[in-house]
Amino acid sequence: MRARRRAETRTVVTGVIGADCHIVGNRILQMALEEAGFKVVPLGIMVSQEEFVKAAVETDAAAILVSSLYGQGELDCQGLRDKFEEAGLGRIHLVVGGNLVVGKQEWDEVERRFLAMGFNRAYPPGVDLRRVIDELRRDLGGPARDG
Amino acid sequence: MGDRDLWLFIDFGSTFTKVVAVDPATETIRARVQAPTTVATDITEGLGAALRALEREVGTGATYARKLACSSAAGGLRMVTVGLVPELTSEAARLAALGAGAKVVGTFSYKLPASDLARIKDLGPDLILLAGGTDGGNEEVILHNARGLAELDLAAPLIVAGNRVVADEAAAILRAGGKEPVVADNVMPEFGRLSVEPVRERIREIFISHIVKAKGLQAAERFVEGIVMPTPNAVLNAAVLLADGCPGEPGLGELVVLDVGGATTDVHSVARGAPTDAGVVVKGLQEPYAKRTVEGDLGVRYNLWNVVEAMGGAPHAFRAIAERFARDVATTPQTAEEAAVDAALATVAVGQAMRRHAGSVEVFYSAQGPISVVRGKDLRGVSVILGTGGPLVFSPRREAILRQACYDPAEQASLRPVDPRLYIDSAYTMFAFGLLGELDAKLAVRMLKRYCRPMDEGTGHGR
Numbered sequence: 001m002r003a004r005r006r007a008e009t010r011t012v013v014t015g016v017i018g019a020d021c022h023i024v025g026n027r028i029l030q031m032a033l034e035e036a037g038f039k040v041v042p043l044g045i046m047v048s049q050e051e052f053v054k055a056a057v058e059t060d061a062a063a064i065l066v067s068s069l070y071g072q073g074e075l076d077c078q079g080l081r082d083k084f085e086e087a088g089l090g091r092i093h094l095v096v097g098g099n100l101v102v103g104k105q106e107w108d109e110v111e112r113r114f115l116a117m118g119f120n121r122a123y124p125p126g127v128d129l130r131r132v133i134d135e136l137r138r139d140l141g142g143p144a145r146d147g
Numbered sequence: 148m149g150d151r152d153l154w155l156f157i158d159f160g161s162t163f164t165k166v167v168a169v170d171p172a173t174e175t176i177r178a179r180v181q182a183p184t185t186v187a188t189d190i191t192e193g194l195g196a197a198l199r200a201l202e203r204e205v206g207t208g209a210t211y212a213r214k215l216a217c218s219s220a221a222g223g224l225r226m227v228t229v230g231l232v233p234e235l236t237s238e239a240a241r242l243a244a245l246g247a248g249a250k251v252v253g254t255f256s257y258k259l260p261a262s263d264l265a266r267i268k269d270l271g272p273d274l275i276l277l278a279g280g281t282d283g284g285n286e287e288v289i290l291h292n293a294r295g296l297a298e299l300d301l302a303a304p305l306i307v308a309g310n311r312v313v314a315d316e317a318a319a320i321l322r323a324g325g326k327e328p329v330v331a332d333n334v335m336p337e338f339g340r341l342s343v344e345p346v347r348e349r350i351r352e353i354f355i356s357h358i359v360k361a362k363g364l365q366a367a368e369r370f371v372e373g374i375v376m377p378t379p380n381a382v383l384n385a386a387v388l389l390a391d392g393c394p395g396e397p398g399l400g401e402l403v404v405l406d407v408g409g410a411t412t413d414v415h416s417v418a419r420g421a422p423t424d425a426g427v428v429v430k431g432l433q434e435p436y437a438k439r440t441v442e443g444d445l446g447v448r449y450n451l452w453n454v455v456e457a458m459g460g461a462p463h464a465f466r467a468i469a470e471r472f473a474r475d476v477a478t479t480p481q482t483a484e485e486a487a488v489d490a491a492l493a494t495v496a497v498g499q500a501m502r503r504h505a506g507s508v509e510v511f512y513s514a515q516g517p518i519s520v521v522r523g524k525d526l527r528g529v530s531v532i533l534g535t536g537g538p539l540v541f542s543p544r545r546e547a548i549l550r551q552a553c554y555d556p557a558e559q560a561s562l563r564p565v566d567p568r569l570y571i572d573s574a575y576t577m578f579a580f581g582l583l584g585e586l587d588a589k590l591a592v593r594m595l596k597r598y599c600r601p602m603d604e605g606t607g608h609g610r
C-alpha cells in the first residue's frame with residue numbers, strides 16, 4: 001500500500017475562509033501549487049471550516065492552505081485545528097496566508113497568534129510563493145518530486 | 148383479425164401489473180390494461196389476467212413481436228449505499244442508486260461500526276453500493292468497510308465504486324469473504340464531481356442477472372423477453388428521451404417529471420441546473436444532469452398521514468376519507484369528495500417533493516452588498532413540467548396539483564421552474580416509452596411527444 005502511495009502526487013486543499021470573496025490571490029496560489037506538481041482541491045471562496053474538513057477527509061489531503069484577505073482571518077480561523085482533531089485528522093498540515101489582520105501590526109506578533117491557533121505556518125502579505133512551496137515540500141517530507 | 152405485429156411493454160408494479168400494447172407502424176398505443184400484481188403466489192397469474200384483458204381490447208388475432216418488461220414488484224430494487232462523508236461520497240452513491248431506479252433503504256457514512264453492520268443485515272438489501280474516497284484520496288475507510296461487509300452474513304451482491312487506487316483491494320477482501328463484488332468507476336472521482344453513469348450501468352446489469360431471479364420474478368421471463376430494468380429507471384429513461392430527443396428527432400428541452408404514487412413521490416429533473424443569475428457563489432456537489440429523487444414519506448396511500456401532517460392537519464370529513472384510502476390502498480376516488488381529498492394529498496406531496504428536489508439560494512449580507520450562495524440545481528429556467536402517476540393523471544385537478552411544483556414568489560429561496568408549460572402523461576404510459584427507447588429511440592421520442600400533452604391545449608388560451 002505504501003509503495004503505491006508514493007506514485008501518487010500529494011493532494012492539498014485550498015480555499016478562502018469565511019465570508020471572504022477575494023479569489024485572485026487564491027487562484028494564483030492554486031496555479032503555483034499545480035505547477036509544482038501538487039494535486040489541488042480548490043474549494044474557492046466563502047469556504048467554511050466544515051468544508052475544509054470534509055474535503056480533507058474524502059481526498060486524504062496532506063495539507064490545507066487557507067487564504068484570508070478581507071481582514072477577519074483571525075476570527076474565521078479560530079477552532080479550525082480542533083475541527084480537524086474531531087474528524088480524526090488532527091495531524092494535518094495547516095498553512096494560512098493573505099492579509100491576515102487589519103491595519104499595521106507587527107508580523108512576528110501576528111504569526112505567533114496564528115501558530116498558537118494551531119497553524120503550522122503563517123505567511124505575511126506579499127510573500128514569495130516559491131518560498132511557500134519550498135517550505136511546504138520540506139514540511140511534508142517524504143517523496144519530494146524533484147528531490 | 149389479421150392484425151399487425153404489436154409490441155408489448157409490461158410493468159410489474161408493486162400493486163398493478165400494467166400492460167401497454169404499442170403499434171409501431173401507426174405509432175399509437177393500441178391498449179393499456181392492468182391487473183393486480185401477484186408476486187406472493189406466482190407473478191404470471193397477474194400477468195395472465197392482464198393479458199386476457201388485453202385480448203378483450205385488441206382481439207385474438209394480434210401477434211406480439213417484442214415484449215419487454217420493467218419491475219418494481221416485491222419491494223423494488225432495495226439498495227443500501229455506503230460512502231465516506233455524508234455530503235460527499237455518501238450523497239454521490241445515493242444519487243447514483245436513485246438514478247438507477249433503486250429504492251434506497253439505507254445510507255451509511257464513515258467507518259461502519261458493528262451497529263451499522265447489524266442494521267444493514269436487518270435491512271436485507273438486494274444490492275449494496277460501497278463508495279468512499281476520491282481517486283487517490285482516502286483509502287482506509289473503504290477498506291475497513293469492505294472488511295466489515297465481507298464478514299456480514301448476507302447474500303446480496305455488491306458494487307465497489309470508490310477510490311480507484313484501492314477498489315480492487317476492497318473487492319478482493321469481499322471476495323475472500325465469499326461475496327460477489329463488481330468494481331465500477333468511482334462515483335466521485337474528483338472532489339465535488341459526480342460520475343454516476345458507470346455505476347448506473349452496473350446496477351442495471353446486476354438487476355438483470357441477479358435481482359430478477361432473487362425476487363422470484365423469473366417465471367415471467369417465460370413470456371417476456373426480459374425484465375430489463377427497475378420501473379423508475381424506465382421512467383427516467385423516458386424523461387431523458389423526451390428532453391434530449393435523439394439524432395433526427397428533437398426533444399422538448401430541459402424538463403422536470405413529477406410521478407405521484409401511493410407510496411412515494413418521485414421527481415426527475417433532466418436539466419443542467421446551472422445558476423441563472425450571474426455572480427452567485429455555487430456550493431456543494433455538482434448534481435447529475437438526469438437526477439432522480441424519491442420522497443419515500445410522501446405517498447397518497449401508504450404514507451398518507453405524513454402528507455396530512457405536512458398539511459398541518461385536516462377536518463373531520465377529510466380524515467374519514469383519508470382513513471379509507473389508508474386502509475384500502477388500491478382504492479381510486481369514486482365521489483367528488485374523495486377526488487378532492489385525493490387532489491389535496493397530491494398537491495401537498497408535489498409541493499414538498501419538488502421543494503426537496505430543487506436547489507436553493509441563500510443570501511448573505513457582506514460589507515459590499517448581498518452575496519447569493521446557490522446549492523443544488525437551479526431549475527428556474529426549466530420550461531416543461533410533466534405529471535405522471537395515477538393520482539395525478541386521473542385527477543380532475545391535475546393542473547392545480549402540478550402548479551405546486553412551480554416557483555413561488557413568496558418562497559424565493561426554492562429554485563423551482565418559474566414559468567413552465569405543464570404537460571401530462573395522458574395515457575399514463577411513461578414506463579412503456581422508456582422501455583420502447585431500448586428498441587427504437589426515435590420512435591420512443593415521437594410517441595412521447597404525441598402522448599405527453601400540454602395541459603393548456605384546446606383551452607383556446609395556450610401560450
Ligand code: B12
Nearest residue numbers: 020021022023024025067070071096097098099102514515
Ligand atoms: C480586488 C479587491 C476586492 C474585490 C475582490 C474581487 C474578487 N472577487 O476577488 C472586491 C471589490 C469584491 C473587494 C471587496 C472587499 N474588499 Co477588497 N480588495 C481588493 C484588492 C484591491 C486587490 C485584491 C487582489 O486581488 N490582489 C491581487 C492578489 C494576487 O493578491 P492577494 O489577494 O494579496 O494574494 C496574494 C498573497 O496574499 C498570497 N496569498 C493569498 N492567499 C494565500 C494563502 C496562503 C496559504 C499563502 C501562503 C499565501 C496567500 O498569495 C497571493 C499571490 O501573491 C485589495 C487591495 C490590494 N491591493 O491587495 C483589497 C483588499 C484585500 N480588500 C479589502 C477590503 C476591506 C474589502 C471589503 C471588506 C471592502 C468593503 N468594505 O466592502 C470587501 C470584502 C468583500 C468580501 N466579502 O470579501 C482590504 C482588506 C483589509 C485587510 N485585510 O486589512 C484590502 C487589502 C484593501 C485595503 N487596503 O483596505 N475587494
